[in-house]
Amino acid sequence: MRVSVRVNGTAYERDIEPRMLLGDFLRVALDLTGTHFGCEHGICGACTVHLNGKSVRSCLTFAVQADGGEVLTVEGLGTVDDLHPLQDAFREHHGLQCGFCTPGMLMTALELIERQPDATEDDIREAMSGNLCRCTGYQNIVAAIRAAAEAMR
Amino acid sequence: MSLDARPKSVGRSVKRVEDPRLLTGQGAYTDDLRPARMVHVAILRSDHAHGAIRAVDTTGANAMPGVLGVYTAADFEGEIEPIRAPSKMRDYKMTTTPLLAVDRVRYVGEPVAAVVAESRYLAEDALRGIEVDIDPLPAALDPEAAAEPDAPVLHAEFDSNVILAREFGREDVDAALAVAATTVAGRFRFRRKSPLAIENRCCVAEYNGGRRELTLHSSTQVPGILRDCLSDLTGLPGNAIRVIAADVGGGFGGKASLYTEEILVCLMARKLGRPVKFTSDRLEDLSSTSQAFDEIVDATLGFDAEGRIVGLSADVIGDVGAYSIYPWTAALEPVQVVSFLPGPYDVPAYRGRVRGVATPKVPMGPYRGVGRPAAVFAMERLIDMGARKLGLDPAELRRRNLVKEFPYRAASGLIWDQSAFVESLETVEKVVADEGLRDYQATARAEGRHVGIGYASYAELTGIGSKIPAAPGMPVTTGIESATVRIDPSGAVTAIFGVASHGQGLETTLAQVVSDALGCRLEDIRVVQGDTAGRAYGTGTYASRSTVLAGGAGTLAGEAVKERLLKVAAEMLEAAPEDLDVHDSRVTIRGTDRQLSFRDVARKAYLEFGRLPKDLQGELEETRLYDPSVGTTSSASHVCLVEVDAETCGVKVLRYVVAEDCGVVINPMIVDGQVHGGVAQGIGAALLEEVVYDADGQLLTGSLVDYVVPSASEIPHMDVLHLESPSPTTLGGYRGMGEGGTIGAPAAVANAVSDALAPLGIEITEVPITPERLFRLIHQKT
Numbered sequence: 004m005r006v007s008v009r010v011n012g013t014a015y016e017r018d019i020e021p022r023m024l025l026g027d028f029l030r031v032a033l034d035l036t037g038t039h040f041g042c043e044h045g046i047c048g049a050c051t052v053h054l055n056g057k058s059v060r061s062c063l064t065f066a067v068q069a070d071g072g073e074v075l076t077v078e079g080l081g082t083v084d085d086l087h088p089l090q091d092a093f094r095e096h097h098g099l100q101c102g103f104c105t106p107g108m109l110m111t112a113l114e115l116i117e118r119q120p121d122a123t124e125d126d127i128r129e130a131m132s133g134n135l136c137r138c139t140g141y142q143n144i145v146a147a148i149r150a151a152a153e154a155m156r
Numbered sequence: 157m158s159l160d161a162r163p164k165s166v167g168r169s170v171k172r173v174e175d176p177r178l179l180t181g182q183g184a185y186t187d188d189l190r191p192a193r194m195v196h197v198a199i200l201r202s203d204h205a206h207g208a209i210r211a212v213d214t215t216g217a218n219a220m221p222g223v224l225g226v227y228t229a230a231d232f233e234g235e236i237e238p239i240r241a242p243s244k245m246r247d248y249k250m251t252t253t254p255l256l257a258v259d260r261v262r263y264v265g266e267p268v269a270a271v272v273a274e275s276r277y278l279a280e281d282a283l284r285g286i287e288v289d290i291d292p293l294p295a296a297l298d299p300e301a302a303a304e305p306d307a308p309v310l311h312a313e314f315d316s317n318v319i320l321a322r323e324f325g326r327e328d329v330d331a332a333l334a335v336a337a338t339t340v341a342g343r344f345r346f347r348r349k350s351p352l353a354i355e356n357r358c359c360v361a362e363y364n365g366g367r368r369e370l371t372l373h374s375s376t377q378v379p380g381i382l383r384d385c386l387s388d389l390t391g392l393p394g395n396a397i398r399v400i401a402a403d404v405g406g407g408f409g410g411k412a413s414l415y416t417e418e419i420l421v422c423l424m425a426r427k428l429g430r431p432v433k434f435t436s437d438r439l440e441d442l443s444s445t446s447q448a449f450d451e452i453v454d455a456t457l458g459f460d461a462e463g464r465i466v467g468l469s470a471d472v473i474g475d476v477g478a479y480s481i482y483p484w485t486a487a488l489e490p491v492q493v494v495s496f497l498p499g500p501y502d503v504p505a506y507r508g509r510v511r512g513v514a515t516p517k518v519p520m521g522p523y524r525g526v527g528r529p530a531a532v533f534a535m536e537r538l539i540d541m542g543a544r545k546l547g548l549d550p551a552e553l554r555r556r557n558l559v560k561e562f563p564y565r566a567a568s569g570l571i572w573d574q575s576a577f578v579e580s581l582e583t584v585e586k587v588v589a590d591e592g593l594r595d596y597q598a599t600a601r602a603e604g605r606h607v608g609i610g611y612a613s614y615a616e617l618t619g620i621g622s623k624i625p626a627a628p629g630m631p632v633t634t635g636i637e638s639a640t641v642r643i644d645p646s647g648a649v650t651a652i653f654g655v656a657s658h659g660q661g662l663e664t665t666l667a668q669v670v671s672d673a674l675g676c677r678l679e680d681i682r683v684v685q686g687d688t689a690g691r692a693y694g695t696g697t698y699a700s701r702s703t704v705l706a707g708g709a710g711t712l713a714g715e716a717v718k719e720r721l722l723k724v725a726a727e728m729l730e731a732a733p734e735d736l737d738v739h740d741s742r743v744t745i746r747g748t749d750r751q752l753s754f755r756d757v758a759r760k761a762y763l764e765f766g767r768l769p770k771d772l773q774g775e776l777e778e779t780r781l782y783d784p785s786v787g788t789t790s791s792a793s794h795v796c797l798v799e800v801d802a803e804t805c806g807v808k809v810l811r812y813v814v815a816e817d818c819g820v821v822i823n824p825m826i827v828d829g830q831v832h833g834g835v836a837q838g839i840g841a842a843l844l845e846e847v848v849y850d851a852d853g854q855l856l857t858g859s860l861v862d863y864v865v866p867s868a869s870e871i872p873h874m875d876v877l878h879l880e881s882p883s884p885t886t887l888g889g890y891r892g893m894g895e896g897g898t899i900g901a902p903a904a905v906a907n908a909v910s911d912a913l914a915p916l917g918i919e920i921t922e923v924p925i926t927p928e929r930l931f932r933l934i935h936q937k938t
Contacts, residue, residue, distance in 0.1 A: 022277070036188035037181015039405070041354040042438040046860035049354055077181035090179040094171055097825045100833065101659025102178030103185065103355040103405025124873075132867040135860070137354050137406050138659050140832030140897075141868040 011079030026061035037077040048134030051107035077106035098147035100138035165668040169825035183403040186358040194431040198279035202261035205516035205853020206295035217285030222278035244629030249319040262478035265443025299475035320512040327505035332467030336458025346530035348450035348847040355405020356436040361425035378696030401686040404658035409522035446521025450475040453534040467505035477519040492527025500615035506567030536903035576817035576879040580793040583815035606800040608912025612903035618892025619704025620787035639709035642777035647755030654694010656686040673714025675738030700892025708782035708887035716778035792816035794900035805927035818893035819883040834897020842905035
């Protein structure tokens with residue numbers, strides 16, 4: 004099947020099997036390996052990307068569902084020389100260790116900050132509870148998101 | 157600025173050098189690799205706990221689209237040596253781990269056959285084309301039942317499932333307990349856990365036939381162990397094998413052993429002449445990555461009339477799963493339970509017996525804390541039970557029994573060097589007092605709420621040197637690490653280590669150590685790790701060893717390079733080396749503005765080599781090995797406040813404080829992060845996480861819906877207080893600290909829940925404390 008998607012502002016067209024997951028499409032067909040799979044059954048949130056402005060699990064979304072759509076991935080935020088304020092806050096507050104869950108954390112947190120810029124600590128913990136991290140104990144992730152929300156105001 | 161006042165890198169919360177690439181999606185995790193012509197493996201796994209393989213028919217799979225080959229054990233016969241973890245322990249029975257199952261399957265999830273295809277999708281499709289005929293065999297799932305003489309044996313070559321047995325102790329514990337003023341006893345059950353890194357295991361092998369070179373990329377903590385093991389198993393010389401662990405997405409011990417998939421992809425890459433990748437999915441992770449902490453601890457603790465411990469006896473059964481794991485052996489986890497059971501306390505008489513029992517489950521291996529979480533859970537529960545019986549405050553009973561004079565030889569033979577045992581306890585005690593937590597509890601109780609406070613104190617041996625083998629007769633030495641530090645002609649510094657970071661930030665902390673030793677700017681250092689090409693020997697990162705061992709080696713190598721640099725610079729500046737300072741990547745004549753950059757000195761050393769006096773000729777490069785010989789004690793006290801909801805039987809952790817002594821802190825930000833993560837895993841172990849097998853050996857927790865790890869909602873805000881007492885036995889005074897959080901938290905939470913439910917007479921003896929277990933406990937009592 005032919006699929007046309009804009010990813011991080013760039014238009015792509017690929018011929019793919021209908022069963023190809025959006026995450027595999029990004030990672031394998033487009034070589035955007037910043038999006039990670041942690042469980043492939045929609046629990047861990049590592050594969051979270053934005054599709055048409057809303058967060059989705061790219062392990063539970065087929066690439067064909069994104070046809071004609073806009074996808075934002077971690078590669079579409081900042082660069083190593085010019086980090087997005089959210090990425091910068093994660094670095095500043097040590098909100099990552101192994102970094103594997105981080106792309107999904109960033110994409111979920113970005114949606115939260117856009118939707119609820121004045122989120123409290125409890126709001127943040129609740130909103131992030133669909134993204135699992137095994138390294139940080141979440142404390143510094145929560146601190147980073149609060150700081151980023153402040154910085155992005 | 158005087159030398160001493162000049163800011164050092166060690167001790168500062170410098171931002172991590174790893175972060176920019178990881179934050180922008182530019183990490184290089186193993187599954188991100190896609191070498192040209194790469195093919196994919198999918199593994200067909202046993203769906204029987206124990207059975208005889210009658211036939212494996214691969215014809216259907218062979219005919220499926222995109223399939224390049226379907227393999228069973230017979231296809232690799234004669235290609236590798238048997239995989240066995242030897243040990244010198246008496247009574248140890250050495251199992252053989254098959255590459256793919258031969259004749260028998262011994263756990264659900266054991267690899268039986270493998271398909272190689274053009275894509276992961278096609279490889280997984282082809283699994284449906286393999287027919288496996290297995291006759292189920294009887295099996296004992298429960299470790300106590302499996303230890304009985306008449307239990308069906310899992311390994312026909314042995315007469316029993318008890319594959320290891322040991323006993324530690326001193327003095328006559330029975331006599332001591334017989335005259336004790338008070339004794340407490342319990343049967344403590346720590347249920348099986350999965351390390352569960354968010355990145356599933358992944359490996360990619362490339363074989364260059366022309367050069368006879370094998371490269372294995374793996375999400376491993378132990379690239380050095382893998383290289384040496386691959387050499388032993390395949391007969392390839394070590395110089396033909398390179399193992400690379402670039403960015404690794406967490407490990408926690410689950411990626412610290414050899415996995416048969418890692419050997420399979422190597423053998424397949426050699427057969428096919430194409431790169432071969434295996435990427436585990438989460439079900440495979442939960443049914444094949446090493447598991448942990450599955451123990452029953454039957455223990456009795458006796459006190460004299462003043463509350464001083466007089467004796468401790470314990471019988472431990474460890475459910476070690478189907479095979480003795482390579483290279484650690486099945487002894488690693490359960491034997492450490494009895495080694496560490498006396499904890500940081502003065503225990504004059506002790507007997508700890510342990511048996512490791514083979515059952516049809518995933519092999520038990522290392523997981524953060526190894527042995528100590530179960531040991532500390534049992535001992536700290538006994539201390540709290542003792543305090544209740546003696547009518548003493550639990551912190552006071554701890555204070556009376558904590559070791560106060562160092563070095564101290566523990567009852568199991570471990571040596572505790574100077575460590576802040578009492579200080580850490582008193583620090584958390586002060587938090588309880590300052591925050592009025594007992595008053596809060598009293599008020600809550602008056603309102604009919606169940607609120608409790610739980611302490612846990614523990615000690616662990618970290619940075620272990622070559623004199624203390626992790627298991628006697630093990631095929632690897634874990635006690636040494638080396639480092640090469642070099643300055644190249646551009647003046648840049650490279651520091652090469654044999655350890656392998658999988659999230660700990662070693663590229664940052666080791667750079668901090670080298671920066672101080674050599675006198676260069678942090679940004680001028682590139683740390684190379686996780687690649688066997690750089691080192692003759694170096695095993696990897698596990699057992700809270702990397703900061704102590706690699707930090708020590710990096711310090712020695714950095715100082716040695718600095719000495720060389722100074723000699724060349726002295727010649728160039730016509731000054732005496734002792735009149736020179738090195739800082740910020742510059743050499744200065746003290747008290748003057750005359751200086752040289754590292755680049756100036758390096759260009760002289762390399763490009764004008766012939767013009768230097770003979771004794772100054774040489775590279776600005778040194779390699780040093782560090783062996784801390786024994787090990788050093790890290791210790792901590794935890795305290796937490798919990799509330800039990802009597803309606804839902806849910807437990808909420810309201811407050812959590814850790815006071816810990818990890819010696820000299822290199823990077824406080826990173827140390828705090830490690831403690832936070834460890835505590836979160838310990839809270840998971842205490843309240844949520846449990847690998848469950850049913851009576852037929854079927855795995856019931858094969859997804860993250862069923863194996864529940866904590867999310868942000870279950871973890872409280874934590875405070876970490878540092879008692880920085882420099883280790884007297886290690887270079888730099890560092891102690892290892894990566895595991896501590898997980899060691900203390902299950903005990904602290906269990907003690908807090910027991911304290912909350914003390915009015916109901918409930919003592920927690922089993923973790924995780926799930927709502928179901930709590931419901932049963934509460935309703936048995938009321």
